[in-house]
Amino acid sequence: MLWNMKHLVAFAAICVAATASAQDVFPSKPLRIVIGFPPGGAADTIARIYGDALSKELKQPVIIDNRPGAGTTIAADFVAKSAPDGYTLYIGGASLMGGDNALYKKLRYTSADFAPISQLTTAPLLLVAGKSSNIKNVADLVQKAKQQPGSLNYSSSGNGVITHLAAVHFAKLAGITMTHVPYKGGAQSAQAVAAGDAQITFATPASVQPMIDAGKAVPIAVTSAKRSPVMPNYPTVAESGVTGYGISNWYGLFAPTGTPQNIINQLFAATTKVLVDAALQKQLAARGEEAAPSKSTNDFKAFAMREGKLDVDLIAQSGARID
Structure with a gap:
């Protein structure tokens, strides 16, 4: 039976809707996680452990993209200028939330260019x-x-x-x-x-x-104020004689600002799920890192901003400034 024009229009509308729906599914292609350090350090190790788990959870490849140089600002700038679609992400710490701008005079990004998703880890140095x-x-x-x-x-x-x-x-x-x-x-x-x-x-x-x-x-x-649960046999700097000392290092996941909230929420949920896995926690603990998923994206944003303020204060204390 021949279709009339009305049937053809209806069929075309169904096809367009199906195509749009497929394109809206996230993720539908590999994700890229950018870090500002070369292979071998803590950020790279964490990114690879987390990225492997995230890949299995989201059923898409996760590529670790090392872009070292200029104190992580090359990598951060790349992510800040990337499409806000959830496919390019950044693993970084407190410096992203103000320290970079306090240290470098001519950066083309600020903390406002990043959407915090979740804390990943915490550890003393x-x-x-x-x-x-x-x-x-x-x-x-x-x-x-x-x-x-x-x-x-x-x-x-x-x-x-x-x-x-x-x-x-x-x-x-x-x-x-x-x-x-x-x-x-x-x-x-x-x-x-x-x-x-x-x-x-x-x-x-x-x-x-x-x-x-x-x-x-x-x-x-x-360096933490209290002994670390993943390295309990090491004394703290404070108990070793330098009273009042206490600093911990952390890494978190960020997306470019403008990334749709539903994608942010999906990445947060996937991150939380992989970080509470006992096998992943064991992998991190073996490298002196403790999994530290945030309670919500808003909690992580508030935490990151507080840590960013501390980072700015320490940079001022150091007197460091880079043109």
Whole structure:
């Protein structure tokens, strides 16, 4: 039987609706997670563990895109300018919420260009000394620094990032002077300590663990205010003699501002689900990281903004400024 024009129009409308519905399904193609560090450090390790789990949950490939340089701002700028469709995401920390703009004069993005989705992890940094330094505890470090002001080098994963600011805060509270040597990532910073180019570093556990396992670096203390549940045998810097010290490192998931709320909600739900998985938590704990899913996107936004303010304050304290 031949269809008349009315039937053809109705059929075409059904086809268009079906096509639009298929295009609206999220996700319908691979996702990209961008980080501002090279492979080997904590952000990269967390991104790969989380990305693998997220891929299984969303049933789409998740690509980890390392874009190191300029203290993570190259990666952040790329994401800020990306299409707000949920397919390009960013893993970062407090610096994204104000610290980057306090440190760099000519950035083309601000915290307003990012939509916070959820916190992923939290962990103290590890204060680590090179084996050749003969520094075995916080008291040794403070004594050596006071005997020869400025003679001790400390490495970091970049100017103005948490591994730099943790050392600045330590030096102020301990009343000592040290020399900062920045690198492009946590793995390189840890290697500098192992090679003796720097005597100490405040490092993410994942980035420095290979050097500890190889016997080339000695863990001295954790930076959190209280002992870490994933590293309970390490004393805190505060209980080791530097009263009032307490800094933790965290990573969270962000999307470009303008990403539809329904996609934000879907990513939040998927993230929460994978972070409460015992197997994933075990993977993170083995690298000194604790899974820390947010209660809601609004809770994470409020937390990230508070942490961003602290980051700005520490940068001001450090006196760091980059053109």
